[in-house]
Amino acid sequence: MLRHMDRMSRWLRFSRGWLVAQAWNPRLRLLSTRSSVEHVRVPCASSGDITVSLYNIAKHNSTIPLIIFIPPFSQPAEQTPLPSCFQDYPTAVINYRWLALEGDDRREGPLYWPTPLHDISFGYSWIKDNLGAGTDVSTTPRAAYVHGSYLGATLAAALALTESYVPVTGHSMTIRGLIAQNGIYNWTMFLPDHPIHAPKPMIRRKKQGLLSQFLREHPERPTTVEEEGIFTDLKHQMPALFSTPDNLFDPFASPCLFFHSPNVHVPDDFTTPLTATATSSLPSNFMSAVDALANHSSSPSSDSDPNSESESAEDLLESATLRAKLLKPPRKGYLTYPPLSFSSNTGPVLRIPPTLLLYSTPQHHNLTRSSSSSRQTALRNSFAAQARELAGLMLRSVDMYELSGHGRYGRGRERDNRHKGTALQVEEEWGQVVEDPDDDGGRKMKVDWERRRELERRVQTFEISPSQQAQEERGGLRLGLDDRAEEVVREWLSERIEEDFGGDGDDSV
Numbered sequence: 422m423l424r425h426m427d428r429m430s431r432w433l434r435f436s437r438g439w440l441v442a443q444a445w446n447p448r449l450r451l452l453s454t455r456s457s458v459e460h461v462r463v464p465c466a467s468s469g470d471i472t473v474s475l476y477n478i479a480k481h482n483s484t485i486p487l488i489i490f491i492p493p494f495s496q497p498a499e500q501t502p503l504p505s506c507f508q509d510y511p512t513a514v515i516n517y518r519w520l521a522l523e524g525d526d527r528r529e530g531p532l533y534w535p536t537p538l539h540d541i542s543f544g545y546s547w548i549k550d551n552l553g554a555g556t557d558v559s560t561t562p563r564a565a566y567v568h569g570s571y572l573g574a575t576l577a578a579a580l581a582l583t584e585s586y587v588p589v590t591g592h593s594m595t596i597r598g599l600i601a602q603n604g605i606y607n608w609t610m611f612l613p614d615h616p617i618h619a620p621k622p623m624i625r626r627k628k629q630g631l632l633s634q635f636l637r638e639h640p641e642r643p644t645t646v647e648e649e650g651i652f653t654d655l656k657h658q659m660p661a662l663f664s665t666p667d668n669l670f671d672p673f674a675s676p677c678l679f680f681h682s683p684n685v686h687v688p689d690d691f692t693t694p695l696t697a698t699a700t701s702s703l704p705s706n707f708m709s710a711v712d713a714l715a716n717h718s719s720s721p722s723s724d725s726d727p728n729s730e731s732e733s734a735e736d737l738l739e740s741a742t743l744r745a746k747l748l749k750p751p752r753k754g755y756l757t758y759p760p761l762s763f764s765s766n767t768g769p770v771l772r773i774p775p776t777l778l779l780y781s782t783p784q785h786h787n788l789t790r791s792s793s794s795s796r797q798t799a800l801r802n803s804f805a806a807q808a809r810e811l812a813g814l815m816l817r818s819v820d821m822y823e824l825s826g827h828g829r830y831g832r833g834r835e836r837d838n839r840h841k842g843t844a845l846q847v848e849e850e851w852g853q854v855v856e857d858p859d860d861d862g863g864r865k866m867k868v869d870w871e872r873r874r875e876l877e878r879r880v881q882t883f884e885i886s887p888s889q890q891a892q893e894e895r896g897g898l899r900l901g902l903d904d905r906a907e908e909v910v911r912e913w914l915s916e917r918i919e920e921d922f923g924g925d926g927d928d929s930v
Contacts, residue, residue, distance in 0.1 A: 460498050465543045468536070472498040473544050474514040475552075481511040483554050483563050486597070486918055488512040491541065491569035491577045493901070495519040495532075504902045506911040507568070513552060515544035519572060520661050533664035538673050541576050545584065553593025562588050564921060566598040566914060570779075570901065571651070572662075574604025578811065579673040582758075585774035592769060598917045600910055602779040602885070602902065603651075603804045606811040607677040608669040610802050611647075611656045613694040614750070615685045617801040618646055648783055648803035659691050666691055680814035684753035758818055773819050773879065777913045778812055779906055780804040781885040808882050815880045824872050878920075883909055 459475040488510045492501045498516045517540035518532050554563040569577030581599035588595055610617055647653060655662075663669055667687050672678040686695065759771040781804060800806060885906050902910060 461547075463543055463547045465540060468539060469518075471518060471540045471544055472516045473547060474498045474501065474516060476503055476508070476512040476514070478511050478513070478552065483552065485511055486564040486566060486922075487548070487552060487594075489545070489548065489565050489567045489577075489580075489596075490514045491567065491573035491580075492516060493569070493571035493573045495521050495537070495572075502901060504568075504907055504910070506902065506907040506914070510914075511552075513544075513548050515541055515548075517541055517544070517576065520658060531661075531664075534662060534668045534674055535671070537572075537576060538579070538671075541580055545580060549594045555593055556591055559590065561590055562586075562592040562595045564588075564597040564918075565594055566600065566917070567596055568600040568602075568910070569604065570602035571604065571655070574601035575606065575608075575674065575676070577601050578604060578606055578676040581774045581776070582676055582679055583673075583771070586769040586771055589769050595769075596774055597921055598914070599774050599776040600779070600913070601776070601808075602906065603781055604778075604807060604811075605655060605675075606807045607675045608659065608663070609675055609678075609683055609685050610807075611659060611691075612666065612669070612685055612688060613692065614688060616750075646801045648800050648805075650783055652783075652802075652804055677811055677814055679758045680756055680818060682751065682754045682756065684751055686751060755817075757822065759822070772823070773815050775878065775917055776812070776815060776880045777910065778808040778880075778882045779885055779902075779909070780808040780882065805884065812880050812882050816876055819876060819879050820872075824875060881913070 457477050457480065459478065461473045461475060462470050463473050464470045488507045490501075490503060490507060490512055492514065495518055496516070498514070501514055501516060503512060503514065517537040519534075519537040520532065548565075552563070554560045567577045567581045569575070577599060578601050581596050585596040585599075586592065609615055647656065659669070663674070666689070668674060670678065670683055670687060688695070759773070783803075883906075885903065
């Protein structure tokens, strides 16, 4: 096992090697054409250019749905393998620039966030303009389905959540589905002050009856909060990926923040908690120091240090700010997403795309069951936890703003007090019954099955069984989809395309 983990670490270790700087060229240039693959250089304004790789584009017309593939990490276009489940479809690969894998001999940088976001934006704009259906009012937009894994999953989720519009004639392209594997959808969960890293509150211990005294005398050992392996490797690379912690709070980097406000303060660095930088209480002479500074003469004496007063004031202000943050951490507040401004009848309507979130579990982590309870103990932060959080937030949005009497895709979605709280409680795992707030008795009613079926169709999660050993036997650790995952993706994609284009349903949904 140790040898295997060491091998995996070598495969997944990042380097600070940078990409090759390319001269800006105002004209797109075909780099190569072989085996139905074309590599096109796309300029990114004054930030150099990227390569968009096109697979099987010439074999299909613009009415066939397009796959947009975002690689798991930044790597040369020629080294990006295309999953076999996409080889029957026209596919465009956006080779973004970010922290390079070890062994990448390209040099450019440093390339921090938001460089990859800008690259994806320029790449998608080029794809819309050159591979879309055009802007003729008589044509419907070309459908695109986005896939990404690891860092690519973060970028794919952000792209799909902001470019998935109800098809309207006159627009060249719209994203009709998202497939993401092992993504980080809320990078702020890695910060030490995030609530998931807090110990269990004592109130839970008191509920354990006779065990309470024993627990007080024998504090529980710290439990593992985060998944090990590549998940932890990504955490350790945050400074090289994002440069400063405030970039983690960008919703395009942490797509979960499209749906709720952060519940952690922006720290000064990635690893130091507030408790390590702030004292437990303000200095006892804080108010007297403030009064002294306020009453201090504008003409200091000759034997005083002219910088001492300003330094003291700055230190006291910093201490007070840290103390305030410790006393009152931010509370998570849910946001309306998609925003109501995107639901007007005068323009395209943004909606939550049908989504398949794949996640793997570490081979060494086994869920355990208590002999007296069926409750499972699981990691608080892992690929599975990240997928569940994003899925729950997307389901909540679909249920509240599309299926709960507010109209579909923006028509008549104004909220009022009568509808407040009528949505399914779908965060993480939503149940089969809901409370009717309009009923004084608070009785429970069964969920409408059509509504439930729509929720199940729109957002799905799938666990990938640990397959590292099988991949090792094939000659190396892969970061792409294994055979079972490709089968699931192929079936899901076929069903979505059949529903969108082969059924009798309304193409606008």
